[in-house]
Amino acid sequence: MRALHIYVLLAAAALVLVSAGQLNPYWMHVAIIAMYYGILASSWSLLAGSVGLFSLSHMAFAAIGAYTSQLLINWFGIPIPLGMVAGVVMCCVLGGLIGWVCLRMSGPYLAIFTLGFSEIVRITIATEDGVTAGMAGLHTDQLFPDAATRLPYFYTAFALLAVSLLLMGLLVRSRWGLFLRAIREDEQAAAASGVAVARFRILAFAIASGFAGLAGGFYAHYITIITPSMGDLNEMAKLVVMSVIGGMERLPTAVGGAFFVEFLLEKLRDLSGVHWHISILGIELELQNIDQWRLPVFGVLLLLTMRFARNGLLTPIWLQFVRLGEKRSRAPSAAPDIGPEDSRA
């Protein structure tokens, strides 16, 4: 029963959908935001993990998707879903353009270039008051204005995350996914093997940016106000932390990282007002408001992950999970079990 893990995932998804109504409004909001980051982390992982393109403009694309959707609604009165689709299309086009401009860049050069683009987007949004409402924030239309609870948003976020994962998963497992991984491993060898490297790099940028735009569009019509800080470097750093801690070479682990970080960040808020008195070598330290330390804690966690678990903290767990069915269905064998599960995941 090789697909046991898929049945387990489907059962878990069904359980979540059935019991979502039991969540209190606060934790439901956290779950919705975690799913928003889940789409962003998985699509960034598609770019960074599968193709090896370390882009720092992903959150800028989320902002572009959000602003495009609401501005088109404001200007032309189009329905919200159409606005979101327009945001996705805009991000695909701009992402493809960035991919084309960055064709010969990789590593730090690509990171710096995309960081520059991200800052241009943020500053443009912040300064164009007349169009974007600048730092005051642009008020957005709600996707479900008549909803009494957040449940419709929860289901929508869940559906968008599931569809995004399904589409990206199909891409990763297709021949295109194989070509993208070949490009990640060695562009020159991929080209010698007949892979149109430039075309696939542009395609990867366009697709990943499109998913970022989708997440941004949903966020805009859930949160009701969007600001330029949506696409700033802090948000991008948070996304990188989520993907790296989860494991950026697999879509599910990146999503897991997004959930892990988002929920833990919120849980640590409970330490608000807690004071610790520490004595080290006779030096007395008074730590006030422990919750303020939650971000440095994630910094340390990131460093430890990079040092001791480069594939992410969740990757070993995920690999064990996908092997569930195989272990049960296969007779004990002495054959080494290296590789195929890694590559399929």
Next chain:
Amino acid sequence: MSEGAELVRGSGLTKRFGGIVANDAVDFVVTEGDLVGLIGPNGSGKTTLINMLTGHLEPDGGEVAVRGRRVNGRAPHIYAAMGVARTFQLTQLFGRMTVLENLLVPGLTRPHSTRDAVERSARGYLAFLNLSHVEHLDAKNLSGGQQKLLELGRCLMLEPAILFLDEPFAGVHPRLRDELITRIQELHEQGRTFVVVDHDMESILRISQRLVVMARGSKIADGPPAVVRADQTVLAAYAGL
């Protein structure tokens, strides 16, 4: 040169790196059925020539034609699609992909290919290269010799008309080197065309039907191995032979 149709032609190929002329108006023609050995001292411009003939470097001067069609400035994957395959001086594999996946990549770039057919073909080549037992290993875990064989297999998956092998015997254990030579000879007998670059004179002379010698960016000899070996210019350039 064999009597077959012309596959690849480089005319007046020139490449400069800064002030250094790596290739100086080199003419190089390979016809169907050739098994060419390309030799020369370090820095003589062999790899630069191969890079230009396979689309990995754009010549500063001259022209590259594949089956009579001018292809200067085209991307390497276009050359691959036209049946020009190559290996690299330092083996370049898809290290974190399995051995089988390494072969699937070129196979699936071919038009109208299906996953099942490509997998069958890949397994056939893995058996031919004695790599079946490692098909699920990541390529980075293979020995140096196995990596060279895998790189050859990756070329074969393109069903190429011509294969450029850049130093296929470098750093390879003698037993695996013999296996590599046997495979090249078998493939040549099946009708494949080869250009083999190497410093290992013994291996090159064992397999070549035609020897081309380069020195200081120029072609200084081109002909049957027995004739080229006796050439005084070649002996002077290849000091010690």
